[in-house]
């Protein structure tokens with residue numbers, strides 16, 4: 001559990017949530033800014049750029065045109081739980097404690113978080129919070145709103161929770177939905193959806209059945225994305241919140257073994273990588289449709305952030321010739337790309353922001369923005385001072401008017 005003010009913070013959240021339910025207050029509080037953060041794991045500019053030029057990402061292109069965009073500097077050896085916990089606390093992995101998928105031999109979980117995350121800070125400042133599929137949020141924690149867990153949720157056929165997808169009804173070892181009453185509501189209105197994304201197939205499963213396995217796997221990935229789209233659509237309709245954070249993971253998962261780099265890349269195997277060369281770019285075309293659904297719930301007064309925890313790059317012959325020596329994901333899958341390079345600057349994430357007080361068509365150069373800056377910047381929009389332990393800064397240059405608070409809290 002979080003240190004310093006963290007324990008007190010959780011107490012406040014619980015009190016707040018109880019008071020709210022006593023008063024039967026539903027929906028958003030009045031006159032708070034509305035912020036939607038969409039996380040796309042491993043979103044990679046090298047893949048986005050040609051698709052943007054071809055006009056295949058109309059929703060993303062529209063957001064870039066009316067907003068700010070650039071690279072998002074990440075941490076060293078980046079992977080999803082490590083970076084998402086950095087994003088939510090604005091502290092280093094060794095400080096917040098979620099240093100990777102496995103910590104001290106145990107699958108990373110929300111109880112390991114030693115610094116207070118943004119959803120707790122916002123909740124105790126009376127900002128309503130909605131979260132779905134954010135990595136490393138299992139078991140879910142009480143917030144002033146709702147939380148549906150994401151990557152690292154454990155359950156049937158996904159006992160260790162690492163890069164696999166349990167069904168909502170088959171989650172084990174903790175709660176995947178807060179408040180508990182929301183679970184049956186989601187089962188009824190959205191269905192028994194998969195949490196996170198499909199596990200990558202092993203070399204043995206692929207051997208001799210490459211086309212069939214890839215086809216089946218990609219169909220499952222699209223099924224999961226359709227379910228997530230329904231989930232996001234339902235939550236944004238039935239439970240609008242001031243702050244909403246939703247994440248997709250299938251883009252990264254697909255990139256690891258179906259990155260369209262040919263003819264040569266360490267790990268490239270034509271039996272696998274030439275079957276569906278458009279599989280990885282197609283993930284972003286599919287994401288753009290999800291984005292379109294989310295944007296239907298916004299207006300010109302809504303802040304929209306699209307962020308990724310890191311990019312993804314092809315393996316290099318001088319650095320990693322063994323496709324099985326892949327640290328951050330399934331070791332038996334023949335991977336062709338990765339992101340846990342020792343130097344995180346090799347695999348920057350993406351940053352896009354648009355909203356009522358955000359500059360238009362403004363590019364952030366170099367590494368001006370980092371994963372540490374996301375929480376302070378969002379707190380700034382709500383007029384909340386960053387906590388003293390936070391290592392990031394408010395990205396003042398993205399705002400039209402950066403002087404003073406954006407909102408009076």
Ligand SMILES: [Zn+2]
Pocket residue numbers: 042252253256328329339
């Ligand atoms: Zn990955």
